[in-house]
Amino acid sequence: MVGANDSGGDTSRSSVSAGSGPTVADLGEQALIGRLTAMSTRAAADLPTDSDRLLIGPGDDAAVIAMSSDLIVSTDSLVQDRHFRLEWSTPENIGRRAAIQSAADIAAMGGRVSALVVSIACPPSTGVDWVLAVNHGLNRAAVAVGARVVGGDVVSADQIVLTVTVFGSTDGRAAVPVSGARVGDRLAVSGPLGSSAAGLALLMAGRADSYPDLVAAHRVPVVDLAVGVIAAEHGAHAMTDVSDGLGAELETMARASGVSLEVVAASIPMAAGLAEAGAELGVDPAGWAIGGGEDHQLLAAFGGAPPAGWTVIGSVLARDDDRPVRIDGSAPAVPGWQSF
Known part of the structure; x- marks a missing residue:
């Protein structure tokens, strides 16, 4: 049986249509980052005021988040044609999936998700609208769990790879490990x-x-x-x-x-x-x-x-x-x- 993570073993790479709009190469790295950052800032406006612990956000060298208890950190990568196929999923689907699977690691420790940083690697021919749609999905999923996208990176690559690093908090409780099962549980x-x-x-x-x-x-x-x-x-x-x-x-x-x-x-x-x-x-x-x-x-x-x-x-x-x-x-x- 093929595992659910597997797209079937096909190593051919589907191209991302640039459509009628500009590609990421046309727009340039800084302009693309500016659009991604603006989208994340707008999405965070939907979060309750008391859930926002961001002290310094997207646009600086790093984000600064106020933490009141133990920090939980996890990271996951999604690789084109290994974890998703472009012909089977919309870019928003791919972004939402990337955020949810990383956030699940925080939930599995008994934690609450605070923030995500995202690295998007893609060919220069990738359409700007495609990348923005992925980012929309990432932000939509982050806000749904009470978190926000606070930064990341974009880089040129031969195929699309999304890497999401997620940060969470135990809110003063002890984290729940995988190693704690006891006889009789x-x-x-x-x-x-x-x-x-x-x-x-x-x-x-x-x-x-x-x-x-x-x-x-x-x-x-x-x-x-x-x-x-x-x-x-x-x-x-x-x-x-x-x-x-x-x-x-x-x-x-x-x-x-x-x-x-x-x-x-x-x-x-x-x-x-x-x-x-x-x-x-x-x-x-x-x-x-x-x-x-x-x-x-x-x-x-x-x-x-x-x-x-x-x-x-x-x-x-x-x-x-x-x-x-x-x-x-x-x-x-x-x-x-x-x-x-």
Whole structure:
């Protein structure tokens, strides 16, 4: 099975149409940065006044953010034709997806997102409007989680690469590590799984119109990242986001925590339409839910009942080196995403 992060292994590179407007080479680096900065400043106007901790913003050598507690930092890159295809996603989709997947790492630590910086690498022939649309998506997603884009970089490259570095805060709480699961804990996920992998499979099969919600979820993850803070306040012992597939994330949590994890497959919540799409493509939808990844729901271990909206899928057991993760008594059949 192809992982949800994978565009299918095609190494051909789709060109970005310059359209009738200027390219980034025509406009120039400083003018492009000026437009990107102005867009980010306008987007931040929608944030509540008390959420803006920016002391020095875009346009300087670096941003300065007031922090009242531990700083959480994470970074992610999206590479053209590896993580997204230009013919399958709009530039706004790509920008939103880049921001959400980075913000999910902060949520998985029980943190609140404060700010993002973005590096956009692209060929000189890339249209200015295309880059601005990506930036619009980035800002839209950032504001949706209460954050803002505070700077970044643009650089010439042979293909498009977006790198988002995201900063967050624990607001005085201890961060929730992936290594904290304890024997007797309940395992739970924050929402349905498998939609991104199913959407990719539908796109690859040329059936994008059959299940538009699944395809849309592949283009832009549908997830409420506020649940990370809620889980931390509820006393979660361990947490991670489901980016590489549930099976892979279970393996990471088990090994980091020195425990074994037991999951009941029937308890894993699946996205609406997943079973029907699987039947149409001749695929077991459980493979999408367990191995697909990129839904960016959260997986956590709780000492008691999880918060409302979470689904218990299993439990934490004493360490069994031969079987650190068991789903219905067996090792996961789908390995999850591998970058190399």
